[in-house]
Amino acid sequence: MGPDRRAGAAFLEASGVTMRFGDHVAVRDVTLSLARGEVVSIIGPSGAGKSTFLRCVNLLEIPEQGSLRVGDTSLTVRPGAKPREKDIQPLRRKLGMVFQNFNLFPHLTVLRNVSLAQERVLGRSRAEAEARSMSLLDRVGLAGKAGAYPGRCSGGQQQRVAIARALALDPAVMLFDEPTSALDPEVGAEVLAVMKELAGEGMTMLVVTHEMAFARDVSDRIVVMVDGAVVEAGEPRQVMSDPSHPRTRSFLSAVLGR
Amino acid sequence: MDGFLSDLQVLGPGLGTALQLAGLSLALAYVLGLVLALLVDARHQIVRIAALVVIEVGRGLPLLVILYLIYRGLPQAGLYLDPMPAAVVGFTWSIGAYASEIMRSSLNAVPPGQREAAAALGLAPRSAYRDVLLPQAARIAVPPLMNLAIKAFQLTSLAYTITLSEVMQAAYLRGSVTFEYLRTFVAAAVLYAAVAIVASLLVRRFERRLNRHV
């Protein structure tokens, strides 16, 4: 079953998101929507505001303004009005986040990393949470590491644990913030394989990435951001082979070495 | 050598008093430190400022002046304290101020990604503190807090100035009887150094264990 791309069927919707750091506009009026099951990659030169935009989607950064919706949960941020914690929570609960630097909890075992939030946020019993954690760890190929501390895991293993930790809360959409940037290419490949599998299972995913191969082969759509704004969006092959915007062209020729 | 051992014997009861003072003040200072560290982030500005004043004055005054203030000053306000309680109050204030700084900076030393990961997982602030931030901050804070304990023990020598019968008082009394000040104060120095060196070796070992899997 392919992604459902009928008009009005948007499952995740961000509109008019603007974020400023002092005088610098990091994200400029970005509007983006994903259908259920769709995988969208955001690419662009570094400093383009890709990560900041992604962090605005789950409100780790509070945008200056903008509207966010996941399924039937929505939140509108107006200038000068900071949303309250209890308005943010329902939206975050539908979003799983994977960070560039994994951000596993170093004082907890791999298993506890995956089960903690299930108990505290979803109210699952410890046994229930740990059973679910084990099956997720098995899925990312790390059941054998359940009792280890993150410090004893390689970067690639840590990132796969981080994916399992996010999945454990049954998110509607997964957000990936440059998940392989901190990893060696061969180790990054294990992580990309897990993400590819996840995409194949129909997970809705929004991925900020520098991995052009992943963007081209796995995503349904590519969004190009430059200087905080979306300059181009479309099917991967079309964007990669025949970009319409000059900034996309120069960016692609730089990263692909053409 | 024989005389040296007898010197140490004379200082023994003083050592007991010193350990008592250090132990009691530390227990109270850690509690005070935690309370102050939390109050500095309080919502009300007056509470915040009050906590900061207690901390800054506690750290800014020589302990000797704090002790005089309590032992010789408070009687003016009608509050008479014996040497031991006076010393405990003074030590708690001074050491508590340092402890609060250690605790505060330890909490700030937890990488920001940890706070973000907790938020992204939807943990409520209370759970983020209890399950994620405080355990990591505690790991950072424990070695400096233990070093503070060693420092507290060394500082007990100051309680001599408000007539508490700790090691220095015993040494001084002994010296004034035998006129062998050098020997007695060397004995006192050895006693302090022995406790401090053994304690800091223990702290170092503990620190290594703490960092085992981080």
Add this chain to the structure above:
Amino acid sequence: MFQYTGYILAGVGGTVAITVAAFAIGALLGVPLAVASRSGHRLVRWPAISVIEVLRSVPNLVWLFLVFFGLPEVGIRLGPWATAILTLGVTSSAYLAEIYRGGFSGLGQGQWLASKALGLTTWDRGRHVLAPQLARVVSPTMATYAISLLKESALASTIGVVELTFRGGLVSQRTGDGLTTFVVVGVVYLLLSLPLAYTSRRVDSRLRAKFSVG
């Protein structure tokens, strides 16, 4: 107004003099101590480390008494001022040596190797590459140490040096008003430490601005 304020304030000079002189001695003696403690030769390194550890493990008050009351027995007689300045200076050298050591390891091998690769002589490497960077790295910590030395200088009052705290003690005995007296003394110490605290904070933020990458 408290009529003895002027008399107490006259002690500022003494307190500052002890602090500055002891700091200067410590800053100088600390250099060879730090270098020796990082030497490749065990016979140089171990004694240096032992000296640092022993100086730091014995409380300053004990050192003061040992020198002031003890050393005359072996014919070394120093007045109260000389005792205070020399003793605090020597113990400071151990603390400052530790600060220098921390600075060395903070700089890392990269700078040293890079300057070696450029073909600079050992002296030039030390003089033009290491020393300026080291000075910047350690100066905030040294300012912090200066504040604690300012407070330690109050200990000199116990061997009869007529500085701030000593004058406070006299006035409180004369007037019987220990509370006002030591509040005044305390405020003076806080005011004295302000410029140092300001320096340490300013140097710190300037360094951060200058040396932060990205």
